[in-house]
Amino acid sequence: MRLLAVLLLVGCGSAPEATGPTLPESWLEAVIREPARFEQLLVQTPREGWVALHAHDATTAYDAFDGPNPAVRRARARAAWELGRVHEVLGSLHVEVERAYHTESAKRPGGADAEAPAHLAAANACEDLAGADALGERLSAHRAARESADPTALLEQASRPVQRSSEPAAHTWFDPCLHTSLAHVWDQRALVDLDATRWSEASAWADGELESTLFAAWLDRTDLRRTLDAERSPGSFAAMSPATRALGLPDRVPGDPDAARAEVRALDEALDTWRERLAIEAPAEGATLQGELGLFARFRQEWLLARATWALEEGEALEALALLEAARDVTARDVGPANSPRLFALLAAARFGAGREREALDALHPLSEPFPEILGLRERLGDLTVLRGLTRTGDSKEN
Amino acid sequence: MRRHLMPWMLGGALLLAGATTAEPLRYAEDRAPPIVNPLFTTTMSEARLAELVFEGLFTDDAKLSSTPRLATGLDLAEDRMSAVVRLKPGVTWQDGESFTAEDVAFTVAAMKEESTASTERGRVQFIQEVEVIDDLTVKLTFEREEYAPEDKLHFKVLPAHRFEGTAVKRSDAFRTQPIGTGPYRVKRFNDDNSITLAKFDQYHDSTRIDEITMREVADKNYQSKLLLYESLEALVRVLPRDLATLQADRKVELYPYQTNSWWYVGFQNNRAPFDDERVREALTLLVDIDALLAPIGTGEVVSGPFVTSSPYYNHEVKRPKPDARKAAELLTAAGFAKSGDYWSRDGKPLTLKLTAQENLETAQDVVIALQSQLQSQGIKVEPTFLGTAEWKAKVWRERDFDAVLSQWSFDRSEDVTEQFHSEGKFNFGHYANAEVDALLDQAKDTSDPQAKKALLREVHAKVADDHPMIFLWTLDSYSAISRRVRKVVIHPFYFFTWSREWELK
Amino acid sequence: MSRVAWVLLAVVVCIGLVAPFGDWERAMTVIPTEAGLGPSPGHPLGTDHLGRDVLARLQLATSAFAGPGLLACAVALVLAVPTAAVSAYRGGVLGSATRFAFTSLAAIPRFVLVLLVLSIYGDSPTTLALAVGASYVPLLGEAVYERIERLRGEEYVLASQAHGLAGGRILWVHLVWFACGRLIGRHLLALFGFYLVLETTLSYIGGFGVQEPHPSWGNMLVFEWGRRSLVDPGLLAPGIALWATLALTDWASESLGEVEHG
């Protein structure tokens, strides 16, 4: 895998021109230079779907992209892919929280929490549901959902704890595998629309026109195809794509937050010069589209999310945290056009990785409205925070 | 001749301090800390400054778990009722004296001393007795079984040789020449309320920035201007209004710094007419909190003493909606009648003397908006703004107020016992509810996290129901740091804990 | 020119005297939805960042100095002129004693004296008015004393004494009213200007004088600074109003000007 990644890098070391990148194939240039293509896309595929996808409301987008036409199915795959990524991050976070909770409670008075089965805290317990019999009747719901790719059954039970014993206190324990299964469901739905069984075979996705790339982290179709072929994890698609290399970004220094911030600044400069050039060359209508939809800001955030996922997969929490804090639009408080739900999920995962459970809870808070099923993860993360705080004396100050 | 004389005179005689050699890190605070003495720390700005000058036996590492600082290790006894702490050799105080076990014993005694009335007493409650074994070893005996005592030994250690006895007075001379073992010593208290800290040469560890200057800039929008002018390197709290400009600026990096803080209007519960709960509830129902929040920025309204993302926040307790009709019922039930345009009882109009901190801009806006709202509802509001010293005297010690507007900040354990327990040291409004006391005590002793969550959510519900305060909101709070400062990692509460690693290019 | 100045000055003072009794709801009510508006027909000078109308506050702010300013003038008039006139007319020990009192009190700078009084007697508009009035007594007293002492020896005064006119009539009508009338008028205008400067300075720096939410041209200047662009009229309006009013007092005092003879 690593060799392939390096090959990718060497293959396309084209030096960026002084006046900023020229990527005529990219969806940014396509929309801004020829607004007509964008309008045509909105005619070909349902408009509400793209409005919802722009507003990061992937579930409405998925339902809106309804129809046999391959372009619509590719668009629907985009929505399913987004939801898959959110649940994938939340799923792995929930398992890590479960594991940390068991190791911490073992050190505390009263021993490990007898209620929650320890083996479920194993690293891949939820991945293949092999040893998950402790889930009891939930297990069948999981298996059914994964086969039929229908999450409704699972979602209904999401807010009810798996087990609640009355004495001594109401001990509740939530199903840690919920998000992993939901991720499987949505990935399956996306692959069905792309007539593939694994992401590396889903190169049909790259055959599409604008619908495969609009608002995405990958800039153009060849970018998408190369990333798919590189068999990278779906979350980090486009993190290493050649097109973005053309933006002249410095190489990654693993684990160094300051280098990551320098990378973000380089990205900002490249995007600024590119946007200013486009603003001059592109028709007025294109420029207004960019202004209203914030296309450059959208690409910036999506790419940084992919880049942060790559850092997280390599276990570099502080590096990912630097990227995510730079990716966040602090003026918008909740999930919306300015901030993707993936940002908050990744922010929670990165903060948890950096030992900041309480701040991870802060990051999950905006997700509780669009993803009510996150209740289980938030309660368990709350348990862990309280557990680690039991041996501490509180400190409070004014202002 | 006279003209020629002028420039020389101006330049020569009046230029005071020489140019400083090293480039200092300059950070701004709304209020300069009046007292630099960890025994009496009451505000966040004091806690942040103490982090630079003083150290504890243990401190937080980058993953927020305890790591030795002045201690080298700790051996917990078999029965978990006592522990022997070994201290780091070769550590000197900033006045050259050497750090010994005597200092640890003195600090704990000073904090526990009744007459000192230290605000940090709650943090050493768990230690029953401190015994000095030799210069570098001390034995702590605990009140109860302790599982990770190092988590509770983060309080700042003070130099015994700088005090006469363990009964320390607030006006003790230590406040103006603080001596710690930390990376920076206080070089100068300047007259424009700024404090210059210089690197402590014999520090037992390394630190990269030579000088840190704390400047008091009360005017919030001048603060963010100064950062853009590059006259400051760091702003501890940025107003939500300035987030957009600072986020777009390429020279500044934004770091979240929430400190679990929430704003409140706290009533004096044992002073008529605010001892009557109906009056307090009526006032709560007359206030439109969203309209109060709008001028100062974005945040989230809370319905109780926790921030909404806290594990202890009770989401069943809904935030109060303005309801003038119910408020009128409650006031009439409490014996008030609306004569003319003011509610009054036996001739006296219902007046709320609202006390707030002086030249704290956001507080001033909230007070003005609150007065305008209540005035239009028939309640007279008389705002008084106090300076820091007066605020401490009037609010903390004499508790002489009708209502205060302020903000509490909490670390990760969000322990509200000091604020709402009837014997809590920070319970200025004399709130007392036996059930809440019982719940808080149980929550302190339990070792089951889920039980603690349930207990404190119950506290949330009960306190919200008693209306000792109008719970306002938690603001989106960020700190902005210039990009010339490298390797920046901020502690979620004490901010400067890892400033040793920061570098200034 | 100075006649126009007098009229405008009278208008400002009248607004200031009438204002406290009016209903200034627009100046005091906080309306977040109307925060920070630019100039518009509804709000000629726009609104501040709490949604209060700037023009209304500008008018209400005149009450911060109009009433107390006149009170200060009255205090100075009552304390300084009679003592100076009588002691100058009598002369002798009383004269030199009053003169000595004036010179000693004049040794303490007025602003410092006022600050001292505020720190001891508390900071209310009446205390401020009394303090400013009293601190101006030496200056006014000295001027009146000097003129009357010089005129005492004039022939026409001696002549009217010879004609048996009552001493009091000579003093009050001829000397104080005719000779010093313009001089006292100029000083009182200067005192009114000084009170305006002092009041706005105190509320600008804060801690003393008129505090928010009550408007004064001093605290209005600080309240909005940094929140709007320099060119926005609502931002500089208090400063311009203050400067204009002071200029009016200066031009008005021109009409009371005298040609210094000799």
Added chain:
Amino acid sequence: MLRTLLGRAVLTVSSLVAAATAVQLLLWAAPGDPIDLLPNGAELRPQLEAEWGLDQPVWMRVVTNLGRAATGELGTSLSYRPGTPVTEVLAQPALNSFALLIASLVLALAWSAGLAAFTRGRRQHTSRLVRTLSVAPVFLLAHLCIHGLNEVTWSLMEAGTIARPAWFALPGEASAMRTALAVVLLAVGSGALADMHREAEQALISIRRSGFVDAARARGEPTFLLVARHLTLPLASLAAARTGFLLGGLVVVEKVLLINGAGAILWQAALLRDVPVALGITLMAATTVCAARLAADALRVGIDPRLRSQA
């Protein structure tokens, strides 16, 4: 000549003592007990009762305090710098303020003399312009200068036309620019320049019309030096008279421009009701005014031959 000087000196010193007594009476005449005024009054009551001698009758207190003040012992600060003696608190700041005062006095004299020579009673428009500019209060001019200056410099810096000046926006230490600004504002603001210009102009007119200047002109000698020499006298008395006003303006300038001077400390002390410090500064101000008067008298006696012959 010496006798008149001595007479004047006695008069000035006695007026200083009278002023100091008046200020003390102001304190003791306050209703209730002065100690209640202090925020931490209760805590300091025993120490204060002894120091201020509240048990003694008022005149006794005044006399003892004046005796102590004469020896330079002004008591200890209560709330501004608790525990430090007032003299120590004011040492350095008083020097800064004094330097600022002298600089602005000299600047004001220079400008008003220059303007007087220029207008010479004729150019009405220029004098009205000067009056209109000078009537603006010191704090308003300071406010406009700081923020205007910052904005202009910042836009110049961003445009790259100038490098970053050392004094820019809240520098570390007091900078020459801020002090220069303070001196200029003090010399111009709150009517200072206007009054001094008018008085200098009148003095100049009266000298030019006086006999000996006409005689010199008749003899064809250059009159400039003669007029200048005779102008120093009224300017000296003008300076003495204006010292009181400038000291008042000093408090505002130091507070607004964040200059570490006695004026700024007076404001803080008044806010914190630190009576000893406030009294100390008032006394110093009164002494400066009296010293200025004495100097002006000495100069007058020294220069004017007529006065010398009368003695």
